[in-house]
Amino acid sequence: MSAPQAPSAPHSPPDVPVMQVIFGLMLAIMLGALEQSIVAVVLPEIALQLNGFEDMAWVISAYLVASTVVTPIYGKLSDVLGRRSVLTFSIVLFVLASIACAMATTMPMLIVARILQGLGGGGLISVSQATIADVVPLRERGKYQGYVSGVWAVASMAGPVIGGYLAHFLSWRWIFWINIPLGLIALIVVRRALRHLPVSGRKHRIDYLGALLFGGGLSGVLVFLTRMGQGHSPLEPQTIGLLAAGLIGLVLFIWQERRAVDPVIPLKMLAVPTVAICCLTLFLCFFQLIAMSVLLPLRFQVVGGAGADTAALRLVPLTLAIPFGAYASGRLMSWSGRYKPLQLAGCLVAPIAIVGLAFVPPQAVVPAALVMIVLGLSIGLQLPSGLVATQNSVPPQQVGIATALTAFSRLLGGAVGVAVLTTVLIALLRHSGMAVSDLHGGEDVLMSMFRRAMDAGDQGDAAAVREAAEHAFRLLFLMSAGVSLIAPFFVMRLKEKTLRGSPAGAAASAAAE
Numbered sequence: 001m002s003a004p005q006a007p008s009a010p011h012s013p014p015d016v017p018v019m020q021v022i023f024g025l026m027l028a029i030m031l032g033a034l035e036q037s038i039v040a041v042v043l044p045e046i047a048l049q050l051n052g053f054e055d056m057a058w059v060i061s062a063y064l065v066a067s068t069v070v071t072p073i074y075g076k077l078s079d080v081l082g083r084r085s086v087l088t089f090s091i092v093l094f095v096l097a098s099i100a101c102a103m104a105t106t107m108p109m110l111i112v113a114r115i116l117q118g119l120g121g122g123g124l125i126s127v128s129q130a131t132i133a134d135v136v137p138l139r140e141r142g143k144y145q146g147y148v149s150g151v152w153a154v155a156s157m158a159g160p161v162i163g164g165y166l167a168h169f170l171s172w173r174w175i176f177w178i179n180i181p182l183g184l185i186a187l188i189v190v191r192r193a194l195r196h197l198p199v200s201g202r203k204h205r206i207d208y209l210g211a212l213l214f215g216g217g218l219s220g221v222l223v224f225l226t227r228m229g230q231g232h233s234p235l236e237p238q239t240i241g242l243l244a245a246g247l248i249g250l251v252l253f254i255w256q257e258r259r260a261v262d263p264v265i266p267l268k269m270l271a272v273p274t275v276a277i278c279c280l281t282l283f284l285c286f287f288q289l290i291a292m293s294v295l296l297p298l299r300f301q302v303v304g305g306a307g308a309d310t311a312a313l314r315l316v317p318l319t320l321a322i323p324f325g326a327y328a329s330g331r332l333m334s335w336s337g338r339y340k341p342l343q344l345a346g347c348l349v350a351p352i353a354i355v356g357l358a359f360v361p362p363q364a365v366v367p368a369a370l371v372m373i374v375l376g377l378s379i380g381l382q383l384p385s386g387l388v389a390t391q392n393s394v395p396p397q398q399v400g401i402a403t404a405l406t407a408f409s410r411l412l413g414g415a416v417g418v419a420v421l422t423t424v425l426i427a428l429l430r431h432s433g434m435a436v437s438d439l440h441g442g443e444d445v446l447m448s449m450f451r452r453a454m455d456a457g458d459q460g461d462a463a464a465v466r467e468a469a470e471h472a473f474r475l476l477f478l479m480s481a482g483v484s485l486i487a488p489f490f491v492m493r494l495k496e497k498t499l500r501g502s503p504a505g506a507a508a509s510a511a512a513e
Contacts, residue, residue: 024189032124038159064415066118090123164312220246287417304362325380346381358477428472
């Protein structure tokens with residue numbers, strides 16, 4: 001009688017405390033996801049203290065790019081060395097890098113520390129997700145992955161709220177100091193919970209060359225975009241060289257992945273239309289989600305004159321709406337066995353909501369909150385439906401790889417979204433600042449503009465700067481809405497299949513038999 005039950009959890013030993021493991025993993029995932037956006041609301045304060053408006057985008061994107069590149073490598077290393085040891089290394093690196101971030105005295109020091117923090121944070125997320133597959137039976141895995149998605153989304157959006165209050169009552173350095181007690185708790189729980197988890201013994205050829213090409217190529221393109229935002233001419237030899245090197249690196253990465261025995265990114269799986277479309281929609285979804293968690297509090301401060309704590313509090317409607325939309329999406333999928341209508345509704349409403357944010361003044365608290373709720377619900381609808389559609393489109397033995405690919409798409413979308421939109425914002429702010437500043441180009445224009453805009457008074461000078469900044473934010477939001485319009489065109493082409501295990505799917509299987 002026990003033989004039929006064995007496949008449901010082939011790797012799970014009977015003495016592993018599943019709920020204790022899940023608690024520790026969720027704490028690790030929360031740490032990794034929180035750092036994606038916790039600095040968003042205090043970016044102006046950090047930039048003013050460290051004199052680094054030019055490099056402001058990299059405070060966030062350095063973490064995201066580093067964590068994105070190492071995510072697949074950590075997963076494969078943990079197959080060889082064991083989840084417990086690799087996750088322990090990730091947490092220790094994350095905590096040590098957090099200390100370095102808190103003690104940074106210049107913007108370059110902070111960016112380097114954030115890169116190290118991202119190298120640890122990528123392991124927190126990827127190894128935790130792989131561990132869930134080890135200890136949870138396949139039939140119940142969707143439920144726990146839903147918990148993970150919820151923790152990830154809430155942590156990503158709650159980051160600015162927590163960061164704002166820590167910065168207001170203590171200082172911006174406490175957004176990094178707080179990671180030390182949380183990381184130590186996660187370390188103790190993970191070490192204790194995973195001590196009975198065996199090493200799988202599976203051998204992998206880790207594609208280090210592919211990871212290096214991807215990281216170098218993506219960094220080259222993002223640095224090119226950053227230089228454009230800083231006002232450098234696209235015809236400068238150094239700027240052209242960065243773009244060329246980045247594109248060559250990405251082309252070589254694709255070539256390497258096609259020939260690698262165990263590639264970093266399984267490009268062959270992207271040949272499945274449903275997988276490709278869902279990865280694209282999740283990329284665009286996190287492109288907007290992480291970028292909005294950065295741009296909205298920045299707008300509330302620069303244009304609306306709000307303090308860091310007030311700007312953080314005003315993000316709560318968006319923070320709460322995302323998990324509610326994700327929960328509703330999961331319930332509707334369980335009831336109907338369909339995912340395409342949910343994805344289509346979400347990706348159609350999102351650009352409308354972003355356009356609404358562009359034209360609702362940041363001082364209008366209630367209308368802005370209502371629009372943020374609509375945006376949060378539209379994003380929440382897409383998160384579980386995209387993941388489940390991907391898992392449903394591949395054979396059961398490839399569900400793990402498909403899930404990792406969607407996680408990679410989300411991380412990459414967040415990294416690119418923050419880098420691109422923040423860079424465009426800096427360029428727009430510089431252009432607007434030139435019209436209201438007596439300075440002529442360079443970082444001084446941005447510093448002068450931010451200081452005047454965040455002045456507590458409403459005298460003519462500050463009002464003119466805020467008006468110029470609002471024009472820049474409005475253009476940026478309209479550009480962001482235009483990017484999000486890509487998703488509906490692809491989702492309309494999505495071929496829907498009845499979900500495995502749903503009532504409709506069971507009826508179809510019975511009819512076929």
